[in-house]
């Protein structure tokens with residue numbers, strides 16, 4: 001008797017405490033079965049707004065290219081798909097406002113835009129090609145006319161996922177610096193206006 005008994009009485013609460021510990025650790029470190037999506041690693045070169053590690057279901061995230069003063073490229077959201085169990089997946093909003101499953105990564109390529117089809121009196125300075133992403137150009141008009149924006153720059157805008165190839169399709173977006181100092185998306189053609 002004696003020593004062994006003492007040893008056991010000491011050990012038992014110690015073991016119990018350890019067991020308690022490990023079950024606590026389990027419940028706190030194992031992530032809850034996905035109610036959300038992890039930030040996707042394969043498009044992590046883009047800027048995410050808001051920036052998080054885990055996004056909630058249906059939470060919308062604006063992606064932009066990693067440049068100074070970035071402009072939106074696409075809006076994505078966390079969703080779920082059957083495959084065969086429920087699994088988190090990302091969808092992107094196309095130009096028609098419908099959500100499409102993202103299968104390949106979204107990028108900021110190509111890094112240049114086409115010459116904008118604006119009326120002939122509108123001049124971009126410096127007047128050289130190519131029109132690089134995020135490169136500011138001054139807008140000028142011939143004669144006494146005024147441009148609607150002092151400066152403009154081009155960006156890429158996500159249009160849709162091509163149903164056949166699964167590849168993303170991008171278009172050019174031009175942005176103008178308005179009189180109160182904000183970049184606004186130019187929807188229609190740019191025209192010179194009278195003073």
Ligand SMILES: *[C@@H]1O[C@H](CO)[C@@H](O)[C@H](O)[C@H]1NC(C)=O
Pocket residue numbers: 026027030
């Ligand atoms: C961790 O906890 C979960 C749920 O609380 C349980 O289903 C799972 O079996 C536990 N895992 C371990 C290793 O104890």
Ligand SMILES: *[C@@H]1O[C@H](CO)[C@@H](O)[C@H](O)[C@H]1NC(C)=O
Pocket residue numbers: 178179180181182183184
């Ligand atoms: C400039 O754009 C900002 C942001 O869209 C807007 O709040 C502001 O009213 C615009 N200013 C003018 C003069 O249009």
